[in-house]
Amino acid sequence: MNVRRIYAVLLQEVFLTVHSLEVIMDVFLFPTVNIVIFGLLAVYLSGTETSETPKFFFLGMLLWQVVGITSYSVAVGSMWNIWSRNLSNMFIAPLRVSEYVSALFLSGCAKAIMLLALGMGLSAWLFDFNVLEVGFPALALAFVIFAFFGFALAILTIGIIFRFGTRLAALSWSLPWLFQPLSAAFFPISALPHAMQLIAKALAPTYAFEMVRYSLAFHSIRWDFLGWGLALDFLYCIVFTVAFQYLYERSRDSGQFAKNES
Amino acid sequence: MPVLEIRNLTKRFGDFTAVDSISFAVKRGEIVGLLGPNGAGKTTTIHMLLGITLKNGGSITYFGRDFYHHRLESLQRINSSSAFNTLLGRITVKENLRVFAALYRVDDADRIIDELLKRFEIADLAHELYWGLSSGQRTRVNLIKSLLNDPEIILMDEPTASLDPDIADKTLSLIEELRSERNLSILYTSHNMAEITRICDNVIFLDHGKIVANDTPANLTKRISSATLRLTFSGARSTIESYLHGRGQRFSFTSENTVEISSEESLIPELLFGASHVGNAITDIEIRKPTLEDVFIQIARA
Numbered sequence: 001m002n003v004r005r006i007y008a009v010l011l012q013e014v015f016l017t018v019h020s021l022e023v024i025m026d027v028f029l030f031p032t033v034n035i036v037i038f039g040l041l042a043v044y045l046s047g048t049e050t051s052e053t054p055k056f057f058f059l060g061m062l063l064w065q066v067v068g069i070t071s072y073s074v075a076v077g078s079m080w081n082i083w084s085r086n087l088s089n090m091f092i093a094p095l096r097v098s099e100y101v102s103a104l105f106l107s108g109c110a111k112a113i114m115l116l117a118l119g120m121g122l123s124a125w126l127f128d129f130n131v132l133e134v135g136f137p138a139l140a141l142a143f144v145i146f147a148f149f150g151f152a153l154a155i156l157t158i159g160i161i162f163r164f165g166t167r168l169a170a171l172s173w174s175l176p177w178l179f180q181p182l183s184a185a186f187f188p189i190s191a192l193p194h195a196m197q198l199i200a201k202a203l204a205p206t207y208a209f210e211m212v213r214y215s216l217a218f219h220s221i222r223w224d225f226l227g228w229g230l231a232l233d234f235l236y237c238i239v240f241t242v243a244f245q246y247l248y249e250r251s252r253d254s255g256q257f258a259k260n261e262s
Numbered sequence: 263m264p265v266l267e268i269r270n271l272t273k274r275f276g277d278f279t280a281v282d283s284i285s286f287a288v289k290r291g292e293i294v295g296l297l298g299p300n301g302a303g304k305t306t307t308i309h310m311l312l313g314i315t316l317k318n319g320g321s322i323t324y325f326g327r328d329f330y331h332h333r334l335e336s337l338q339r340i341n342s343s344s345a346f347n348t349l350l351g352r353i354t355v356k357e358n359l360r361v362f363a364a365l366y367r368v369d370d371a372d373r374i375i376d377e378l379l380k381r382f383e384i385a386d387l388a389h390e391l392y393w394g395l396s397s398g399q400r401t402r403v404n405l406i407k408s409l410l411n412d413p414e415i416i417l418m419d420e421p422t423a424s425l426d427p428d429i430a431d432k433t434l435s436l437i438e439e440l441r442s443e444r445n446l447s448i449l450y451t452s453h454n455m456a457e458i459t460r461i462c463d464n465v466i467f468l469d470h471g472k473i474v475a476n477d478t479p480a481n482l483t484k485r486i487s488s489a490t491l492r493l494t495f496s497g498a499r500s501t502i503e504s505y506l507h508g509r510g511q512r513f514s515f516t517s518e519n520t521v522e523i524s525s526e527e528s529l530i531p532e533l534l535f536g537a538s539h540v541g542n543a544i545t546d547i548e549i550r551k552p553t554l555e556d557v558f559i560q561i562a563r564a
Contacts (some may be wrong), residue, residue, distance in 0.1 A: 008364030015353040015361070083287070085349045089407070092312040093365040094337040155314045253316045256274060259348065 001103065009103030013073070015083050015109075016080055026072060026173070027111050027188050029063045035119045037139030038062070039127040049098035053187075055122070055129060056213055058183035062119045062131065063212065064114045068176050068184075069204060070154055073108025074101055075157045082166060085261040097248065101158075105151050112147060138215035145208035145229040150176060159240075159247035162257055170219035204232035263326050265415045265447040266311070270320035272304050273471075280306045282471035283320065288415060288427045291445040292536050293437075293486040296478075298468035301563045304451045305346075308419050311449070311505035312342055315537040325414070338366065343404045347424035351393030355384070355403050358392055363397075366411035378406040382436065398429035405436065411501070415447040422457060430454075434461055457556040465554070467561050474561050479554050486560065489527040493537055494546035505540045509533065511546065517543075527551065 038061035042054035051186045061122045078100075081087040090100065119132040131139070182196060183205040192200055200206045207229035214222045251257040264287035273281040280304040288294045296304050309315035311322060312332055313536055322329040324336040349358040356375060372459055377387040378410040382402045387395065395403065401421060408416050414549060418437075422430040440446055447518045458465060459479045459558035467482075495502060502521055506513045511533065513523040525533060530549060 004367045005365055008361050011357075011364055012350065012353070012457060015357040016350065019352045019354075080352070081350065084350045086310070086350050088314050088344075088488070089342075089349065089362070090346050091314055092342050092363070092364060094334040095365055096334070108535070119298040187312070251314070252314060255280075255306065255309070256316050258305075258314050 001096065001099050005093075005099045005113045006103045006106070009090075009095070009100055010107055013077060013104065013107040016077075017107075020080075023076075026076070027069055028115060031068070031115055032118060032122070035062055035065070035122060036126070037128075038173035039123060042129070043127050052213070054218055055133075055216060057125070057186050058129065058214070059122065059131070059134070059212055060187075060209060062116065062123070062208070063142060063146060064180055064183075064205075065115055066146035066184050067150040067153075069112040069115060070105065070147045071107035071154040071157070071176040072150075073111055073174055074104040074151060074154035076177075077104040077107065077173050079161070079166075080117040080157045082161070082169075082260050088258060091262055101151075101155060102262070103197050104154075105147075108150065108154075109147050112143070116143070116178075130157055134212050134216045134222070135219060136213055141221070141226055142212050142229075143224075145204050148233040148237055148245055149204045150188070152233065152240045153179070155237075155244045156240040160212070161249040162260065163254075165248040165256060166260055179203060179205070182206075188213065204236065207232070264323075264496075265292075265325060266449065267323040268307075268311070268320065269323075271307065271317055271322065272319035273303070273310060273315065273462065274318050277470050281310070281468075284468070284471070284473050285320075286466055286473065286476060288447050288449055289339060289439065289449055289480065290414070292464065293441060293462045295465040296314060296449060296451040296468065297386075297453075297458060297461035297465055297558060299558075302468040303471040304468055305419060307342075308342075308417050308449070308451060311417055312340075313337070314450060338411065340415050340417065340497070341408040341411055342417045342419070342556050342558075343411060343421050344419035345401070345421055345483075346402070346419060348400060349392050349403065352391065354386040354391055355379075358403070361555075362407050363410050368410055373409075374410065378409060382406055396476060397424045398426070398433075400438075401429070401433055405433070409440070412444070413446070415449065417446055418450045420452050421450075422454065427502040430457070437461060441524040455558060459554045466475050469560070469561055475557070482557045483552045483554060486556050487526055487554060489526060489530060490550040491523045491530050491533060492516075492520065492546075492548040492550070493523070493544055495537070495542040495544050497542035501540045502537060502542055505536060509536065511551070528548055 012109060025257050038058050042058040045054035081090055105139050123129045123131055153175050160171060182199050183203050184200050189197055189200050189206055189210060205223040211222050211225035266288040269285045270283045271281055272283050285493065296307065298304050308314060310317045324340060324563050346409060359375045360371060363375060368374060374445060379388055382400050384399060422433050425433060434457060440450060450462060462479060465477065465479055466473055470500055496519065499518060511523050511525055513521050515521050523533060
């Protein structure tokens with residue numbers, strides 16, 4: 001990996017974000033609106049609920065943004081280059097695919113951190129809830145699990161788009177949201193129907209949410225949840241990276257990679 | 263050692279062979295034209311040479327090293343400009359160029375970008391969004407992008423497509439200047455035969471994925487030995503007609519006083535002399551020699 005080439009892609013991300021109202025809205029405005037809505041809901045519920053449930057709702061929405069934004073950044077970041085017919089230009093430069101997706105992932109993490117900071121500030125200011133009550137270590141570790149899960153989904157998505165064409169572009173911004181109800185974001189896994197629990201147990205974010213809820217309630221980290229979350233992330237990243245590599249090679253072999261821009 | 267050498271390069275898409283075991287080389291400072299009708303395999307060849315489409319067989323060698331084993335090193339020394347690829351529309355010209363300068367690890371990038379923008383007479387567009395540029399302006403920005411890493415060879419895929427004749431002419435002049443200044447090698451695809459004739463040292467004709475001709479533009483046009491002689495004359499049509507019949511020539515009258523004769527190029531002086539001595543005054547002469555376009559049409563229809 002070459003740092004200057006990663007910097008080049010990050011530079012493109014910065015320029016693109018600054019110039020694109022859509023990116024600013026998708027990455028900052030809409031998630032902030034969601035955070036505020038869930039904050040208001042939490043405030044309302046806290047008048048009727050005695051448990052930590054309102055805070056769980058709020059944390060579920062806030063932390064899910066990490067999955068959404070890291071995935072969006074890698075997948076939609078690639079789509080911007082395809083839509084502009086610039087992806088080939090990028091790859092006929094001496095750029096490794098690993099450098100390209102790493103840069104997009106770093107950009108996604110930076111955006112997610114900015115949004116989390118904004119959400120935490122709004123939460124403290126408007127809703128009198130300090131998200132750091134969860135504990136910084138638990139939040140940071142959950143962030144890692146969410147970010148890598150978002151990355152794994154994105155790498156699979158762009159592999160599919162490279163291979164089968166831009167008619168599947170909608171996956172790049174919608175796929176993560178299919179997993180939100182399955183990841184026990186807003187409620188304990190036990191609240192899910194049995195069949196959904198089986199799926200939820202196979203998803204890394206489920207364990208991150210359980211860990212965060214436990215930390216909020218008991219002020220300590222459940223290491224078993226952390227271990228499962230990281231292990232599943234590792235598995236998804238490996239499997240989806242291999243799948244991406246296969247789809248990318250097939251795309252170049254079938255000529256689809258070049259056709260994506262025509 | 264050639265800058266680029268291709269041996270038995272083959273690409274199949276299922277049962278369809280798009281590029282069929284082609285071999286050629288591009289020497290330092292040489293401009294090679296890649297010609298052929300639509301679907302001949304030109305763009306697939308360029309895509310394989312850039313690594314965005316995988317080959318099924320054969321070898322691609324840049325600077326004496328196998329491209330597939332030395333991909334990044336090769337890409338650092340080559341570049342490409344295509345009418346079919348654009349830069350990122352949402353960001354400015356200079357921002358796009360800064361991204362590519364960083365990708366190619368160009369030192370002193372700002373100075374180089376500014377110099378190239380001035381050289382291509384678009385310094386005033388540096389801070390314009392790329393998507394707001396005209397086709398001609400985009401072509402120039404794309405050419406600047408292709409020069410950022412001071413490449414030794416540029417692969418150009420119809421760089422003047424969709425440009426008006428004036429801008430296309432200026433673009434070709436720039437390409438000619440760049441070649442002579444930097445001893446640059448260029449592989450150039452185009453449908454414009456006049457362009458190819460003007461700038462290419464060598465021309466490769468592809469048809470159905472195969473190389474059907476590989477020669478200089480002058481030698482290729484010599485493959486067609488006939489030329490057309492158009493004479494306008496005053497006086498009786500019958501005398502010219504009987505003279506041409508007597509010489510066994512193919513001809514047709516396009517008007518009462520104009521005849522078009524298709525003949526071997528070498529016979530034209532003799533025919534001119536003879537036609538002017540049969541009692542008619544020749545008032546206008548037009549000789550149309552075969553062009554690369556004629557060769558192209560002949561090959562495409564063969």
